[in-house]
Amino acid sequence: MTNPMSVLFLALLGTLVVVFVVSYNTLVRRRNMVQNGWNQIDVQLKRRRDLIPNLVETVKGYVKHERQTLENVTQARNLAQQARGRSGQIAAEGALGAALAHLFAITENYPELKANQTFMGLQEELTSTENRIAFSRQFYNDSVMEYNNTRQGFPTLVTAALFTFSEEPYWKIAEAEERIAPRVGFQS
Numbered sequence: 001m002t003n004p005m006s007v008l009f010l011a012l013l014g015t016l017v018v019v020f021v022v023s024y025n026t027l028v029r030r031r032n033m034v035q036n037g038w039n040q041i042d043v044q045l046k047r048r049r050d051l052i053p054n055l056v057e058t059v060k061g062y063v064k065h066e067r068q069t070l071e072n073v074t075q076a077r078n079l080a081q082q083a084r085g086r087s088g089q090i091a092a093e094g095a096l097g098a099a100l101a102h103l104f105a106i107t108e109n110y111p112e113l114k115a116n117q118t119f120m121g122l123q124e125e126l127t128s129t130e131n132r133i134a135f136s137r138q139f140y141n142d143s144v145m146e147y148n149n150t151r152q153g154f155p156t157l158v159t160a161a162l163f164t165f166s167e168e169p170y171w172k173i174a175e176a177e178e179r180i181a182p183r184v185g186f187q188s
Contacts, residue, residue, distance in 0.1 A: 023156040027165045030147035034168050037140030038086060041171070044133040045080070045093055048126065052077045052100070055122045059103065062113035066106050073099045087169050094173065100126070137171045144168045 056070050063070070076092070076099040083092035104123070107113050114120070148167055151160045159165070 019155055020159060023159040024163065026150055027147075027156060027160055027163070030143070030150050031165065031168075033143040034140070034147045037136065037143040040136040041133060041140055042089075044129055044136050045089075048096075048129045048133065049077055049081060051122060051126050051129065052096075055103075055119075055126065058116065058119045058122060059107065059113065062110050062116070062119075063106065069099075069103055069106055073103050075099075090169065090171050097130075141170050144170050 076096040080092040080096045083089040150156055151165055
């Protein structure tokens, strides 16, 4: 004859094992989605960084008085390439984006540059890449939200603590200037 307490204990133990395995697998799946999202961003960031030297060289010939701006773009690109860790890369790419925005703002003063086919092509490629980065960033942030929500919920938080599933950072706008919409003025 089976002892009802031992049956109850085995059922409870079996339930705990199932809950533990399911929560662990869910965390792994969500962490992999975050990693996939980050890899998609990384591909687009590399593409943007590869376009920048060509863009700088094209602009150099026209924009003689804006040497500091060109140096800032080049330096920001180098820092973005050397950045390590997600938080470091997010900050460095934000600075690079701001430097590029400033570069495009000053090119408005050079009509002959804006008419250059090479510049226009590079600007179009960079715009397309920025759109891809935005979509990838949205997917990444959605994946981070799902992962972090799962990680913080019960009973998954116990599994997360046991196996050191750490919180993932969101890709946020870091600089206050990036939050301000650019002003466009038309002169007649």
